[in-house]
Amino acid sequence: xxxxxxxxxxxxxxxxxxxxxxxxxxxxxxxxxxxxxxxxxxxxxxxxxxxxxxxxxxxxxxxxxxxxxxxxxxxxxxxxxxxxxxxxxxxxxxxxxxxxxxxxxxxxxxxxxxxxxxxxxxxxxxxxxxxxxxxxxxxxxxxxxxxxxxxxxxxxxxxxxxxxxxxxxxxxxxxxxxxxxxxxxxxxxxxxxxxxxxxxxxxxxxxxxxxxxxxxxxxxxxxxxxxxxxxxxxxxxxxxxxxxxxxxxxxxxxxxxxxxxxxxxxxxxxxxxxxxxxxxxxxxxxxxxxxxxxxxxxxxxxxxxxxxxxxxxxxxxxxxxxxxxxxxxxxxxxxxxxxxxxxxxxxxxxxxxxxxxxxxxxxxxxxxxxxxxxxxxxxxxxxxxxxxxxxxxxxxxxxxxxxxxxxxxxxxxxxxxxxxxxxxxxxxxxxxxxxxxxxxxxxxxxxxxxxxxxxxxxxxxxxxxxxxxxxxxxxxxxxxxxxxxxxxxxxxxxxxxxxxxxxxxxxxxxxxxxxxxxxxxxxxxxxxxxxxx
Numbered sequence: 001x002x003x004x005x006x007x008x009x010x011x012x013x014x015x016x017x018x019x020x021x022x023x024x025x026x027x028x029x030x031x032x033x034x035x036x037x038x039x040x041x042x043x044x045x046x047x048x049x050x051x052x053x054x055x056x057x058x059x060x061x062x063x064x065x066x067x068x069x070x071x072x073x074x075x076x077x078x079x080x081x082x083x084x085x086x087x088x089x090x091x092x093x094x095x096x097x098x099x100x101x102x103x104x105x106x107x108x109x110x111x112x113x114x115x116x117x118x119x120x121x122x123x124x125x126x127x128x129x130x131x132x133x134x135x136x137x138x139x140x141x142x143x144x145x146x147x148x149x150x151x152x153x154x155x156x157x158x159x160x161x162x163x164x165x166x167x168x169x170x171x172x173x174x175x176x177x178x179x180x181x182x183x184x185x186x187x188x189x190x191x192x193x194x195x196x197x198x199x200x201x202x203x204x205x206x207x208x209x210x211x212x213x214x215x216x217x218x219x220x221x222x223x224x225x226x227x228x229x230x231x232x233x234x235x236x237x238x239x240x241x242x243x244x245x246x247x248x249x250x251x252x253x254x255x256x257x258x259x260x261x262x263x264x265x266x267x268x269x270x271x272x273x274x275x276x277x278x279x280x281x282x283x284x285x286x287x288x289x290x291x292x293x294x295x296x297x298x299x300x301x302x303x304x305x306x307x308x309x310x311x312x313x314x315x316x317x318x319x320x321x322x323x324x325x326x327x328x329x330x331x332x333x334x335x336x337x338x339x340x341x342x343x344x345x346x347x348x349x350x351x352x353x354x355x356x357x358x359x360x361x362x363x364x365x366x367x368x369x370x371x372x373x374x375x376x377x378x379x380x381x382x383x384x385x386x387x388x389x390x391x392x393x394x395x396x397x398x399x400x401x402x403x404x405x406x407x408x409x410x411x412x413x414x415x416x417x418x419x420x421x422x423x424x425x426x427x428x429x430x431x432x433x434x435x436x437x438x439x440x441x442x443x444x445x446x447x448x449x450x451x452x453x454x455x456x457x458x459x460x461x462x463x464x465x466x467x468x469x470x471x472x473x474x475x476x477x478x479x480x481x482x483x484x485x486x487x488x489x490x491x492x493x494x495x496x497x498x499x500x501x502x503x504x505x506x507x508x509x510x511x512x513x514x515x516x517x518x519x520x521x522x523x524x525x526x527x528x529x530x531x532x533x
Contacts, residue, residue: 029533031533032235032237033238034235034238034239034533035241035258035259035260036241036259037240037241037249037253037258037262037263038242038243038261038263039055039243039263040055040219040220040242041217041242042054043059044056045128045196045199045200046201046211047128047195047196048175048176048180048199049119049126049128049131049196049199050126050129050130050199051175051176052128052176054525057175059214059222059240060178060525061175061207061524061525062208062209062238062526063203063209063210063222064175064180064205064206064207065082065207066173066174067082067099067172067179068080068083068086068169068172069173070173070428072520072524073518075337075521075523076337076339076523078169081173082099082116082179084100085098086098086169088168091162092476093160094157095165096155096156097155097157098154099154099155100229101153102229103206103229105180105181105184105204105205105206106181106203106205106206106207106210106225107183107184107204109181111206113152113153113155117150117155119178119180120134120144120177121144121148122180122182122185123176124148125194127141130426133426136171146158161474162474163473164473164474165476166339166481167429167431167474170427170429171429173428173524174426174427175525179205180205185204188202201214207228207529208225208228208230208528208529209223209225209238210222219239219240221237221239222238223236224529230529233531234516234530234531235528235531238528241258243261243263244263245263246261249262249264249268249509250264250509253278253509253510253511254275256511261509261510264507266323266325266326268509272509277511277512278509279510279514280508281508281510283518283520284335284337284506284521285504285519285521286335286337286424286521286522286523287335288330288333288424288500289382289421289500289502290333290423290500291386291419292411292418292453292497293309293417293459293498294457294497295458295497297369297417299369300369304357304361304362305363306497307357308354308357308361308393308395309395311347311348311349311351311353311354312349312354312386312389312390313499315329316348317349317385318381318502319502322378322381322385323378323381325505325507326504327503327505328505331347332489332490332492332493333489333498333500334433334489337522337523338425338428338433338522339429339478339481339485340482341485342486342490349389351389355393358395366395367394367396368396369395369396369418370398370417371386371387371397371398371399371400371417371418371420372402372416372417372418373419374420375402380401383399386420407419411456414455414456414457416457419457423453424504425523428522428524430485431472434469435452435469436451436452437453437454437492437496438461438466438492439452439454439465440455440459440460441466442455443455443458454497457498458497459496461496468487469488472488503522513533515531515532515533516530516531517530517531518530
Protein backbone atom coordinates (compact mmCIF):
# COMPACT_ATOMS: atom_id res chain seq x y z
CA UNK A 1 0.00 0.00 0.00
CA UNK A 2 1.38 3.38 -0.92
CA UNK A 3 -0.34 6.70 -1.38
CA UNK A 4 -0.62 8.53 -4.68
CA UNK A 5 -1.02 12.21 -5.45
CA UNK A 6 -4.53 13.55 -5.83
CA UNK A 7 -6.85 12.81 -2.86
CA UNK A 8 -7.24 14.07 0.70
CA UNK A 9 -4.80 12.72 3.26
CA UNK A 10 -7.24 13.15 6.11
CA UNK A 11 -9.64 10.82 4.31
CA UNK A 12 -6.83 8.34 3.71
CA UNK A 13 -5.88 8.28 7.40
CA UNK A 14 -9.51 7.91 8.38
CA UNK A 15 -9.82 5.00 5.96
CA UNK A 16 -6.91 3.15 7.56
CA UNK A 17 -8.31 3.80 11.03
CA UNK A 18 -11.64 2.40 9.84
CA UNK A 19 -9.94 -0.70 8.47
CA UNK A 20 -9.93 0.02 4.74
CA UNK A 21 -6.83 0.59 2.67
CA UNK A 22 -6.27 4.18 1.56
CA UNK A 23 -5.17 4.54 -2.03
CA UNK A 24 -4.36 8.19 -2.62
CA UNK A 25 -3.57 11.48 -0.92
CA UNK A 26 -2.73 15.08 -1.69
CA UNK A 27 0.73 16.61 -1.28
CA UNK A 28 1.74 18.35 1.96
CA UNK A 29 0.92 16.42 5.09
CA UNK A 30 -1.27 17.95 7.81
CA UNK A 31 0.59 19.91 10.49
CA UNK A 32 -0.68 17.59 13.23
CA UNK A 33 0.27 14.35 11.45
CA UNK A 34 3.63 12.64 10.92
CA UNK A 35 3.53 10.44 7.81
CA UNK A 36 6.26 7.82 7.53
CA UNK A 37 7.00 5.32 4.78
CA UNK A 38 8.91 2.19 5.70
CA UNK A 39 9.06 -1.54 4.97
CA UNK A 40 7.06 -3.06 7.84
CA UNK A 41 6.40 -6.52 6.44
CA UNK A 42 8.80 -7.95 9.03
CA UNK A 43 6.16 -7.55 11.77
CA UNK A 44 5.13 -10.93 13.18
CA UNK A 45 3.29 -9.55 16.21
CA UNK A 46 2.83 -6.24 17.97
CA UNK A 47 2.18 -7.85 21.36
CA UNK A 48 5.14 -6.22 23.17
CA UNK A 49 6.04 -9.53 24.82
CA UNK A 50 6.22 -11.30 21.45
CA UNK A 51 7.43 -8.58 19.06
CA UNK A 52 11.08 -9.12 18.14
CA UNK A 53 11.34 -7.59 14.67
CA UNK A 54 12.59 -4.08 14.05
CA UNK A 55 9.32 -2.57 12.79
CA UNK A 56 7.17 -4.00 15.56
CA UNK A 57 9.60 -2.89 18.26
CA UNK A 58 9.68 0.62 16.71
CA UNK A 59 5.88 0.78 16.97
CA UNK A 60 5.86 -0.44 20.56
CA UNK A 61 8.59 1.98 21.62
CA UNK A 62 6.03 4.76 21.16
CA UNK A 63 3.07 2.97 22.75
CA UNK A 64 4.66 1.35 25.82
CA UNK A 65 7.28 2.20 28.43
CA UNK A 66 9.75 0.19 30.49
CA UNK A 67 10.85 0.49 34.11
CA UNK A 68 14.19 1.88 32.97
CA UNK A 69 14.47 3.80 29.70
CA UNK A 70 17.04 4.81 27.14
CA UNK A 71 16.77 8.57 26.54
CA UNK A 72 16.88 9.22 22.77
CA UNK A 73 18.55 12.58 23.41
CA UNK A 74 21.30 10.95 25.53
CA UNK A 75 22.33 7.78 23.66
CA UNK A 76 23.34 4.88 25.87
CA UNK A 77 22.36 6.55 29.14
CA UNK A 78 19.94 4.76 31.45
CA UNK A 79 17.21 7.04 32.82
CA UNK A 80 14.11 6.53 34.97
CA UNK A 81 11.11 5.23 33.06
CA UNK A 82 8.11 3.91 34.95
CA UNK A 83 10.39 3.33 37.92
CA UNK A 84 11.56 6.46 39.68
CA UNK A 85 14.43 4.64 41.38
CA UNK A 86 16.04 1.21 41.69
CA UNK A 87 18.70 -0.58 43.70
CA UNK A 88 20.38 -3.95 44.02
CA UNK A 89 21.13 -5.93 47.18
CA UNK A 90 24.68 -6.42 48.45
CA UNK A 91 24.74 -10.01 47.25
CA UNK A 92 23.75 -8.85 43.75
CA UNK A 93 20.71 -11.11 43.38
CA UNK A 94 17.74 -8.93 44.39
CA UNK A 95 16.65 -5.82 42.48
CA UNK A 96 13.95 -3.46 43.68
CA UNK A 97 12.14 -0.82 41.62
CA UNK A 98 9.95 1.94 43.02
CA UNK A 99 7.08 2.71 40.64
CA UNK A 100 6.26 6.34 39.84
CA UNK A 101 2.89 7.55 41.08
CA UNK A 102 0.25 9.28 38.98
CA UNK A 103 0.86 7.41 35.72
CA UNK A 104 -2.09 5.91 33.88
CA UNK A 105 -2.52 3.49 31.00
CA UNK A 106 -4.39 4.50 27.87
CA UNK A 107 -7.51 2.85 29.35
CA UNK A 108 -7.38 5.27 32.27
CA UNK A 109 -6.36 2.54 34.69
CA UNK A 110 -3.59 3.63 37.08
CA UNK A 111 -0.16 2.05 36.73
CA UNK A 112 0.62 -0.17 39.73
CA UNK A 113 3.51 -2.31 40.90
CA UNK A 114 1.18 -5.26 40.32
CA UNK A 115 0.97 -4.34 36.61
CA UNK A 116 4.74 -4.08 36.38
CA UNK A 117 5.35 -7.42 38.10
CA UNK A 118 2.53 -9.05 36.14
CA UNK A 119 3.95 -7.82 32.83
CA UNK A 120 7.40 -9.26 33.49
CA UNK A 121 5.84 -12.53 34.67
CA UNK A 122 3.74 -12.57 31.49
CA UNK A 123 6.90 -12.46 29.36
CA UNK A 124 8.21 -15.61 31.00
CA UNK A 125 4.90 -17.47 30.98
CA UNK A 126 4.13 -16.66 27.33
CA UNK A 127 7.67 -17.75 26.45
CA UNK A 128 7.68 -16.16 22.99
CA UNK A 129 10.87 -15.54 21.00
CA UNK A 130 12.30 -12.59 23.01
CA UNK A 131 11.55 -14.16 26.42
CA UNK A 132 15.17 -15.36 26.72
CA UNK A 133 16.21 -11.79 27.49
CA UNK A 134 14.55 -12.25 30.90
CA UNK A 135 14.72 -16.02 31.34
CA UNK A 136 18.54 -15.89 31.16
CA UNK A 137 18.38 -14.63 34.76
CA UNK A 138 17.06 -18.00 35.91
CA UNK A 139 13.36 -17.20 35.50
CA UNK A 140 11.00 -20.00 34.47
CA UNK A 141 7.20 -20.27 34.15
CA UNK A 142 7.30 -22.41 37.28
CA UNK A 143 9.30 -20.03 39.51
CA UNK A 144 8.56 -16.59 38.10
CA UNK A 145 5.74 -15.80 40.55
CA UNK A 146 8.24 -16.27 43.38
CA UNK A 147 11.13 -14.53 41.58
CA UNK A 148 9.14 -11.42 40.56
CA UNK A 149 6.96 -10.01 43.32
CA UNK A 150 5.32 -6.72 44.32
CA UNK A 151 4.29 -4.92 47.46
CA UNK A 152 2.85 -1.44 47.62
CA UNK A 153 4.67 0.66 45.03
CA UNK A 154 7.69 -1.65 44.80
CA UNK A 155 8.56 -4.46 42.39
CA UNK A 156 11.21 -7.02 43.36
CA UNK A 157 13.17 -9.12 40.85
CA UNK A 158 15.36 -11.99 42.05
CA UNK A 159 18.02 -13.57 39.84
CA UNK A 160 19.57 -17.01 40.04
CA UNK A 161 23.05 -15.57 40.67
CA UNK A 162 24.84 -12.24 40.88
CA UNK A 163 25.18 -10.54 37.47
CA UNK A 164 26.61 -7.17 36.57
CA UNK A 165 23.84 -4.73 37.54
CA UNK A 166 24.33 -2.88 34.24
CA UNK A 167 23.59 -6.15 32.42
CA UNK A 168 20.25 -6.54 34.23
CA UNK A 169 19.32 -2.89 33.78
CA UNK A 170 20.18 -2.88 30.08
CA UNK A 171 18.02 -5.95 29.50
CA UNK A 172 15.12 -4.22 31.23
CA UNK A 173 15.22 -1.45 28.60
CA UNK A 174 14.51 -3.99 25.83
CA UNK A 175 11.08 -3.99 24.20
CA UNK A 176 10.19 -7.34 25.75
CA UNK A 177 10.24 -5.64 29.17
CA UNK A 178 7.46 -3.18 28.23
CA UNK A 179 4.83 -2.80 30.93
CA UNK A 180 1.21 -3.49 29.94
CA UNK A 181 -2.17 -2.79 31.53
CA UNK A 182 -2.67 -6.25 33.00
CA UNK A 183 -6.33 -5.64 33.94
CA UNK A 184 -7.26 -4.76 30.37
CA UNK A 185 -5.05 -7.43 28.82
CA UNK A 186 -6.37 -10.24 31.00
CA UNK A 187 -9.96 -9.08 30.45
CA UNK A 188 -9.32 -9.93 26.79
CA UNK A 189 -7.77 -13.35 27.43
CA UNK A 190 -8.96 -16.16 25.16
CA UNK A 191 -8.22 -19.81 25.86
CA UNK A 192 -5.43 -19.03 28.28
CA UNK A 193 -3.45 -16.84 25.83
CA UNK A 194 -3.01 -14.03 28.39
CA UNK A 195 -4.45 -11.56 25.88
CA UNK A 196 -1.90 -12.39 23.18
CA UNK A 197 -4.42 -12.43 20.30
CA UNK A 198 -6.00 -9.17 21.47
CA UNK A 199 -2.64 -7.40 21.74
CA UNK A 200 -1.88 -8.26 18.11
CA UNK A 201 -4.44 -5.62 17.10
CA UNK A 202 -4.71 -3.36 20.16
CA UNK A 203 -2.47 -1.56 22.64
CA UNK A 204 -2.55 -1.29 26.42
CA UNK A 205 0.40 0.85 27.39
CA UNK A 206 1.51 3.98 29.20
CA UNK A 207 3.29 5.35 26.13
CA UNK A 208 2.97 8.69 24.38
CA UNK A 209 0.72 7.16 21.70
CA UNK A 210 -2.21 4.77 21.49
CA UNK A 211 -2.67 2.32 18.62
CA UNK A 212 -5.77 3.24 16.63
CA UNK A 213 -5.37 0.85 13.69
CA UNK A 214 -2.95 -1.79 12.46
CA UNK A 215 -3.17 -3.65 9.16
CA UNK A 216 -0.34 -6.13 8.47
CA UNK A 217 1.68 -5.25 5.37
CA UNK A 218 -0.34 -2.04 4.97
CA UNK A 219 0.24 0.37 7.83
CA UNK A 220 -0.78 1.64 11.22
CA UNK A 221 -2.06 4.80 12.89
CA UNK A 222 -1.04 6.06 16.33
CA UNK A 223 -2.83 8.83 18.21
CA UNK A 224 -1.20 10.96 20.91
CA UNK A 225 -2.39 10.68 24.51
CA UNK A 226 -3.30 13.68 26.62
CA UNK A 227 -1.19 14.18 29.75
CA UNK A 228 1.57 11.67 29.09
CA UNK A 229 4.03 11.44 32.00
CA UNK A 230 6.91 12.54 29.76
CA UNK A 231 4.94 15.47 28.37
CA UNK A 232 2.52 15.29 25.47
CA UNK A 233 3.82 14.21 22.07
CA UNK A 234 4.37 17.16 19.74
CA UNK A 235 2.53 15.54 16.82
CA UNK A 236 -1.07 14.34 17.28
CA UNK A 237 -1.10 11.48 14.76
CA UNK A 238 1.53 9.13 13.36
CA UNK A 239 0.59 7.47 10.08
CA UNK A 240 2.91 4.64 9.02
CA UNK A 241 2.51 3.20 5.54
CA UNK A 242 4.19 0.09 4.16
CA UNK A 243 6.24 1.22 1.16
CA UNK A 244 9.15 -1.21 0.64
CA UNK A 245 10.53 0.40 -2.52
CA UNK A 246 13.09 3.14 -2.01
CA UNK A 247 12.34 4.75 -5.38
CA UNK A 248 8.65 5.03 -4.47
CA UNK A 249 9.50 6.54 -1.09
CA UNK A 250 11.72 9.10 -2.80
CA UNK A 251 8.91 10.10 -5.17
CA UNK A 252 6.42 10.47 -2.31
CA UNK A 253 8.95 12.49 -0.33
CA UNK A 254 9.68 14.83 -3.22
CA UNK A 255 5.96 15.42 -3.74
CA UNK A 256 5.43 16.11 -0.03
CA UNK A 257 3.11 13.11 0.39
CA UNK A 258 5.23 11.75 3.27
CA UNK A 259 7.34 13.39 5.95
CA UNK A 260 9.97 10.65 6.42
CA UNK A 261 11.24 7.87 4.14
CA UNK A 262 13.20 5.08 5.84
CA UNK A 263 14.13 2.69 3.01
CA UNK A 264 15.91 4.90 0.49
CA UNK A 265 18.91 3.36 -1.29
CA UNK A 266 22.25 5.16 -1.77
CA UNK A 267 21.10 5.92 -5.32
CA UNK A 268 17.89 7.48 -4.01
CA UNK A 269 19.81 9.50 -1.43
CA UNK A 270 22.22 10.76 -4.08
CA UNK A 271 19.27 11.78 -6.24
CA UNK A 272 17.98 14.04 -3.47
CA UNK A 273 21.17 16.10 -3.27
CA UNK A 274 20.48 19.77 -3.89
CA UNK A 275 16.78 19.51 -3.00
CA UNK A 276 16.32 22.22 -0.37
CA UNK A 277 12.96 20.76 0.71
CA UNK A 278 14.54 17.50 1.89
CA UNK A 279 17.30 16.64 4.36
CA UNK A 280 19.07 13.37 5.13
CA UNK A 281 19.73 12.31 8.73
CA UNK A 282 22.46 9.75 9.40
CA UNK A 283 22.63 7.32 12.31
CA UNK A 284 24.19 3.96 13.08
CA UNK A 285 22.37 0.67 13.55
CA UNK A 286 23.31 -2.41 15.51
CA UNK A 287 24.12 -4.89 12.74
CA UNK A 288 27.68 -6.02 12.00
CA UNK A 289 28.98 -7.50 8.72
CA UNK A 290 31.60 -10.19 9.25
CA UNK A 291 33.34 -13.14 7.62
CA UNK A 292 33.37 -16.50 9.43
CA UNK A 293 36.23 -18.90 8.63
CA UNK A 294 35.46 -22.54 9.41
CA UNK A 295 38.29 -23.85 11.58
CA UNK A 296 37.70 -27.37 10.32
CA UNK A 297 39.53 -26.30 7.15
CA UNK A 298 43.14 -26.37 8.28
CA UNK A 299 44.33 -23.53 6.07
CA UNK A 300 41.68 -21.19 7.51
CA UNK A 301 42.82 -22.03 11.06
CA UNK A 302 46.33 -20.77 10.19
CA UNK A 303 46.86 -17.45 12.05
CA UNK A 304 48.95 -16.03 9.18
CA UNK A 305 46.16 -16.75 6.68
CA UNK A 306 43.60 -15.12 8.98
CA UNK A 307 45.75 -12.02 9.35
CA UNK A 308 46.44 -11.89 5.60
CA UNK A 309 42.71 -11.92 4.94
CA UNK A 310 42.22 -8.96 7.30
CA UNK A 311 44.68 -6.94 5.19
CA UNK A 312 43.04 -8.06 1.94
CA UNK A 313 39.61 -6.47 2.49
CA UNK A 314 38.94 -3.19 0.68
CA UNK A 315 37.04 -1.67 3.61
CA UNK A 316 37.19 1.96 2.49
CA UNK A 317 36.65 1.15 -1.16
CA UNK A 318 33.38 -0.64 -0.42
CA UNK A 319 32.02 1.95 2.02
CA UNK A 320 32.87 4.72 -0.44
CA UNK A 321 31.03 3.01 -3.30
CA UNK A 322 28.70 0.02 -3.10
CA UNK A 323 27.92 0.49 0.61
CA UNK A 324 27.97 4.28 0.76
CA UNK A 325 25.61 5.61 3.39
CA UNK A 326 24.45 2.12 4.38
CA UNK A 327 27.49 0.74 6.23
CA UNK A 328 30.60 2.20 7.87
CA UNK A 329 33.97 0.55 8.50
CA UNK A 330 33.90 -1.21 11.88
CA UNK A 331 36.30 -3.90 13.08
CA UNK A 332 34.99 -5.18 16.42
CA UNK A 333 32.11 -7.38 17.55
CA UNK A 334 30.37 -4.64 19.58
CA UNK A 335 28.62 -1.92 17.55
CA UNK A 336 29.28 1.73 18.30
CA UNK A 337 26.87 2.79 21.04
CA UNK A 338 27.42 -0.26 23.26
CA UNK A 339 29.33 -0.24 26.53
CA UNK A 340 32.98 -0.89 25.70
CA UNK A 341 32.62 -0.64 21.92
CA UNK A 342 35.89 0.00 20.07
CA UNK A 343 36.02 2.66 17.39
CA UNK A 344 39.57 2.04 16.16
CA UNK A 345 39.95 0.40 12.75
CA UNK A 346 43.55 -0.86 12.52
CA UNK A 347 43.11 -2.85 9.29
CA UNK A 348 43.03 -1.43 5.77
CA UNK A 349 43.67 -2.77 2.28
CA UNK A 350 47.40 -3.63 2.08
CA UNK A 351 47.94 -6.34 -0.51
CA UNK A 352 51.73 -6.38 -0.15
CA UNK A 353 51.47 -7.06 3.58
CA UNK A 354 48.81 -9.69 2.91
CA UNK A 355 51.00 -11.41 0.28
CA UNK A 356 53.92 -11.52 2.71
CA UNK A 357 51.74 -13.10 5.39
CA UNK A 358 50.48 -15.71 2.95
CA UNK A 359 54.09 -16.56 2.08
CA UNK A 360 54.90 -16.93 5.78
CA UNK A 361 51.85 -19.14 6.36
CA UNK A 362 53.36 -22.10 4.53
CA UNK A 363 50.07 -23.02 2.83
CA UNK A 364 50.13 -24.14 -0.79
CA UNK A 365 48.97 -21.42 -3.19
CA UNK A 366 46.64 -20.81 -4.80
CA UNK A 367 44.33 -21.68 -1.92
CA UNK A 368 40.77 -22.47 -3.01
CA UNK A 369 37.99 -21.55 -0.54
CA UNK A 370 34.26 -22.14 -0.94
CA UNK A 371 32.52 -18.85 -0.12
CA UNK A 372 28.87 -19.13 1.03
CA UNK A 373 26.92 -15.96 0.23
CA UNK A 374 23.26 -15.02 0.35
CA UNK A 375 21.84 -14.11 -3.04
CA UNK A 376 21.05 -10.41 -2.72
CA UNK A 377 22.67 -7.51 -4.53
CA UNK A 378 24.52 -5.95 -1.61
CA UNK A 379 26.09 -9.22 -0.47
CA UNK A 380 26.98 -10.23 -4.01
CA UNK A 381 28.69 -6.85 -4.49
CA UNK A 382 30.73 -7.41 -1.32
CA UNK A 383 31.57 -10.95 -2.44
CA UNK A 384 32.78 -9.67 -5.83
CA UNK A 385 35.08 -7.15 -4.15
CA UNK A 386 36.49 -9.83 -1.85
CA UNK A 387 36.98 -12.23 -4.75
CA UNK A 388 39.03 -9.58 -6.53
CA UNK A 389 41.34 -8.63 -3.66
CA UNK A 390 41.73 -12.13 -2.23
CA UNK A 391 42.73 -13.47 -5.66
CA UNK A 392 45.62 -11.02 -5.66
CA UNK A 393 47.10 -12.68 -2.55
CA UNK A 394 46.61 -16.24 -3.78
CA UNK A 395 43.17 -17.07 -2.37
CA UNK A 396 40.54 -18.09 -4.91
CA UNK A 397 37.02 -17.67 -3.55
CA UNK A 398 34.53 -20.03 -5.18
CA UNK A 399 31.04 -18.64 -4.69
CA UNK A 400 28.38 -20.86 -3.12
CA UNK A 401 25.25 -18.75 -3.63
CA UNK A 402 21.79 -19.47 -2.21
CA UNK A 403 18.88 -17.77 -0.47
CA UNK A 404 19.12 -16.65 3.13
CA UNK A 405 17.65 -19.81 4.59
CA UNK A 406 20.01 -22.03 2.59
CA UNK A 407 23.08 -20.06 3.62
CA UNK A 408 22.08 -20.10 7.28
CA UNK A 409 21.47 -23.85 7.18
CA UNK A 410 24.99 -24.40 5.84
CA UNK A 411 26.46 -22.07 8.48
CA UNK A 412 24.48 -23.49 11.39
CA UNK A 413 25.50 -26.99 10.31
CA UNK A 414 29.22 -26.03 10.25
CA UNK A 415 29.30 -27.00 6.58
CA UNK A 416 30.70 -23.74 5.16
CA UNK A 417 34.34 -22.93 4.54
CA UNK A 418 33.98 -19.15 4.54
CA UNK A 419 30.69 -17.26 4.78
CA UNK A 420 29.56 -13.64 4.71
CA UNK A 421 27.04 -12.87 7.45
CA UNK A 422 25.45 -10.08 9.47
CA UNK A 423 24.62 -10.16 13.17
CA UNK A 424 22.38 -7.84 15.14
CA UNK A 425 22.28 -7.60 18.96
CA UNK A 426 19.25 -9.01 20.75
CA UNK A 427 19.31 -6.53 23.64
CA UNK A 428 21.28 -3.35 24.46
CA UNK A 429 24.06 -4.90 26.55
CA UNK A 430 27.55 -5.99 25.41
CA UNK A 431 26.95 -9.54 26.61
CA UNK A 432 24.52 -10.02 23.72
CA UNK A 433 27.44 -10.12 21.24
CA UNK A 434 30.25 -11.23 23.54
CA UNK A 435 28.29 -14.34 24.48
CA UNK A 436 28.16 -15.50 20.86
CA UNK A 437 31.42 -14.26 19.29
CA UNK A 438 33.72 -14.75 22.31
CA UNK A 439 32.23 -17.80 23.99
CA UNK A 440 32.03 -21.45 22.99
CA UNK A 441 31.83 -23.78 26.00
CA UNK A 442 31.80 -26.99 23.93
CA UNK A 443 33.27 -26.96 20.43
CA UNK A 444 32.35 -30.58 19.64
CA UNK A 445 29.95 -31.39 16.81
CA UNK A 446 27.75 -33.17 19.32
CA UNK A 447 27.14 -29.94 21.24
CA UNK A 448 24.98 -28.57 18.40
CA UNK A 449 25.35 -25.14 20.00
CA UNK A 450 24.24 -23.12 16.99
CA UNK A 451 23.34 -20.17 19.23
CA UNK A 452 27.07 -19.55 19.56
CA UNK A 453 28.56 -18.06 16.38
CA UNK A 454 31.97 -19.31 17.53
CA UNK A 455 30.57 -22.86 17.57
CA UNK A 456 29.03 -22.44 14.11
CA UNK A 457 32.44 -21.74 12.64
CA UNK A 458 34.18 -24.35 14.84
CA UNK A 459 36.35 -21.78 16.63
CA UNK A 460 37.41 -22.58 20.19
CA UNK A 461 38.26 -19.26 21.90
CA UNK A 462 40.17 -21.13 24.59
CA UNK A 463 39.84 -21.16 28.37
CA UNK A 464 41.10 -17.60 28.85
CA UNK A 465 38.61 -15.89 26.51
CA UNK A 466 35.71 -18.09 27.61
CA UNK A 467 36.48 -17.25 31.24
CA UNK A 468 36.82 -13.53 30.51
CA UNK A 469 33.44 -13.51 28.76
CA UNK A 470 31.84 -15.22 31.77
CA UNK A 471 33.54 -12.79 34.14
CA UNK A 472 32.49 -9.67 32.24
CA UNK A 473 28.78 -10.41 32.57
CA UNK A 474 29.00 -10.56 36.37
CA UNK A 475 31.46 -7.67 36.95
CA UNK A 476 29.65 -5.13 39.16
CA UNK A 477 31.97 -2.19 38.46
CA UNK A 478 30.79 -0.70 35.15
CA UNK A 479 34.17 0.86 34.28
CA UNK A 480 35.96 -2.43 34.90
CA UNK A 481 33.30 -4.20 32.86
CA UNK A 482 33.81 -1.74 30.00
CA UNK A 483 37.57 -2.40 30.03
CA UNK A 484 36.96 -6.16 29.96
CA UNK A 485 34.86 -5.88 26.80
CA UNK A 486 37.46 -3.66 25.18
CA UNK A 487 40.11 -6.30 25.89
CA UNK A 488 37.89 -9.11 24.61
CA UNK A 489 37.22 -7.30 21.36
CA UNK A 490 40.92 -6.76 20.64
CA UNK A 491 41.65 -10.44 21.23
CA UNK A 492 38.79 -11.63 19.03
CA UNK A 493 39.46 -9.00 16.36
CA UNK A 494 43.12 -9.94 15.95
CA UNK A 495 43.14 -13.69 16.68
CA UNK A 496 39.93 -15.46 15.79
CA UNK A 497 37.92 -17.10 13.03
CA UNK A 498 36.07 -13.82 12.44
CA UNK A 499 36.89 -10.84 10.26
CA UNK A 500 34.79 -7.85 11.27
CA UNK A 501 34.25 -5.35 8.47
CA UNK A 502 31.28 -2.98 8.76
CA UNK A 503 28.60 -1.60 11.05
CA UNK A 504 25.17 -0.70 9.78
CA UNK A 505 24.53 2.94 8.97
CA UNK A 506 21.09 4.44 8.57
CA UNK A 507 19.99 7.28 6.37
CA UNK A 508 16.49 8.60 6.90
CA UNK A 509 15.33 11.19 4.39
CA UNK A 510 12.77 13.71 5.56
CA UNK A 511 11.12 16.97 4.67
CA UNK A 512 13.18 19.96 5.77
CA UNK A 513 10.56 21.05 8.33
CA UNK A 514 10.82 17.80 10.33
CA UNK A 515 12.94 17.93 13.50
CA UNK A 516 13.52 15.73 16.52
CA UNK A 517 13.24 12.31 14.87
CA UNK A 518 15.44 9.68 16.52
CA UNK A 519 16.05 6.44 14.64
CA UNK A 520 17.30 4.65 17.77
CA UNK A 521 21.00 4.17 17.05
CA UNK A 522 22.46 0.74 17.77
CA UNK A 523 20.76 0.24 21.15
CA UNK A 524 17.25 1.73 20.96
CA UNK A 525 14.20 1.99 18.69
CA UNK A 526 12.58 4.87 16.81
CA UNK A 527 11.01 7.72 18.78
CA UNK A 528 8.06 9.62 17.32
CA UNK A 529 6.97 11.58 20.39
CA UNK A 530 10.00 13.87 20.08
CA UNK A 531 9.20 14.97 16.50
CA UNK A 532 8.07 18.47 15.53
CA UNK A 533 7.12 19.90 12.15
